[in-house]
Amino acid sequence: MKTDPIDVLIVGAGASGAAVAWSLADTKMRIVCMDQGGTPDPTQFPANFMDWEERRNGPDHISPNIRKAPSDYPINDDGSPIKVVNYNGVGGGTVLFAGHFPRLHPSDFKVKTLDGVADDWPIDYQTLEPFFAINDRMMGVSGLPGDTAYPADRNNQMPPVPLGKSGEALAKGFNKLGWHWWPSDVAIATQPYDGRAQCINLGACLWGCAQGAKGSTDVTYWPHAKRAGVELWEHCRVSQILVGDDGMAEGVLYFDKDGVEHKAEAHVVIMAANGVGTPRLLLTSTSKQFPDGLANSSGLVGRNLMFHPYSFTEGVFDYPVDGARGPLKSIWSHEFYETDLDRDFVRGYMFEAARGRPPVNAALAGYEWGTLPWGEGHHDAFRKLNDRIMAFCAICEDLPELHNRVTLDPDQTDANGIPVPKVDYTLSENSKKMLEHSAARATDILNAAGATEVHAGYPIVYAGWHLLGTAKMGLDPETSVVNDWGRSHDVKNLFIVDGSVFVTSGGLNPTSTIQANALYVADQMKRRLANLFD
Amino acid sequence: MLSEAEIETLTGVAGLMIPASEAHGVPGADDSAIMSEIIVSAERTEDAVRNALAAFAEVGDSSFQQSHPDEAAVLQTIVASCYYRDARVLVSLGRKPQPPFPEGHEMEEGDFSLLDPVRARGEIWRKVD
Structure with a gap:
């Protein structure tokens, strides 16, 4: 291990951490993730x-509370009808995601x-557009240009x-x-791409791609970032961000694989630990300057937690369809994405097909339906x-609400004695109406497709994939945690690049936008290196 | 460890749940090879299985599925998980007796001309300026 001072220390090697690390690598600074x-x-x-x-229901479960791998930390989500699902390791949630890669719409920022x-974002679609394009190239995106639900720039x-x-x-x-x-x-x-083999339709996207065709960041960004000199320190669990008397971050405390605590000093700290992990660490990082947690003068760290409530509708057909063969996702629909004043809810949702x-x-x-x-x-x-069986889900926009939040559990700690996050979340009336609407429209579609029976349910319990909003981006330090380029209002060498900064959630999978934003923040940092802390 | 009596009850439940079928050419879930996997699986969630078996013992027949849905679900999950990975069963369903990787599956590309009416409708995205 090098002993030079660390220039940039990134916490988390998932979707956003990998992207920001790769982008910053061309500065030739010493970057450790x-x-x-x-x-x-x-x-x-x-x-x-x-x-x-069977493995998917036990040691490879998508919930850390059930999986209980050594790299996992418990999450007290007893107070939420939607449970957090994640992967704690290099690649983060992209190891277990379906690879679905929509961008937020231009309207989502306004x-x-x-x-x-809710609020407008301080940035817009056009700001992120070049970074969406870079990210698509790095992640390798399959699709068909010309979608009428998007600007013609993809x-x-x-x-x-x-x-x-x-x-x-x-x-x-x-x-x-x-x-x-x-x-x-x-x-x-869908073709060999950047060292990745092409998809062979395993049908197990959500539990890691054995073929290596799916764009998880362990096989996309990380090989490039490491070749460019970024150091990836695995099995290092950060417990606290340290601040000096000047109120600047000066590094982190972390535990190694053997449970030994170390200090790592750094000139810049970037949080990329997702919308639960990041507020957790900001809240554990109390000091005399920041008694309520780091970067929390607004009191908003951990608040405004947004999941995406999902409805899940399945049809049974009288002829064989795909079963679970193939990439989990095939088509999407943005028919109900935007607000329609004739409905009894605002905003909307995207449909995504989910094979069988x-x-x-x-x-x-x-057995569950009583038909077997x-x-x-x-x-x-x-x-x-x-x-x-053919499955179909709707991913509903979740609007920010202060009472939906991540705090520290007062009693429970992880294997290293770090307080675990506690999630308190309730479905809004708007979300409930949207879920109901989406299940009814999904039923219409499956019936139109020829289903002989349809079964709908919502919300999906183990669907807390998207962890958003807990360190909101904004221009006003009193109503946001980071500024319009990801820097903490309170700590000028602390940045956040994960989904925590989302102002609103949109009604679609956020990974593409999370990564585009991380690349945008990295670009802003590079443009401002001479006066980064002003 | 489940007791011999519990394993005997579990074997009975498995056979009751999924009996052998000559017509489909498949063993029952109480087949010895399948049962050996069911027992390993059951012992991973021993307490829940033990409770479910105790509840079943009070009922003793397939009405248990309706009368005790939560307990039945525990046993159904274990039995189905082991039964529907048995090579003989998979072959009877027209599947190759192998995991998804490394062979994967063939897929039909599908008919992309189905997009013609979507294209004809034109742009639907909401302009912001």
């Missing part, structure tokens, strides 16, 4: 094993102006993922109803479900 986990081993992902479906709710690196039988059936359903749909943008290689269920999960669905009996009729009933 710490992650509490290691680099995932694709030979150990569930898709390698016959019991892959919700106060357009719809009179170019995909590879052709779209297969529609398959399920995508085609749904497309016909949308066409019957006259509603928008388009092949999804996904960070999955593999055998074990098809059986469990049958015990005994003699089991086998015939199962064959009416096997490969014949």
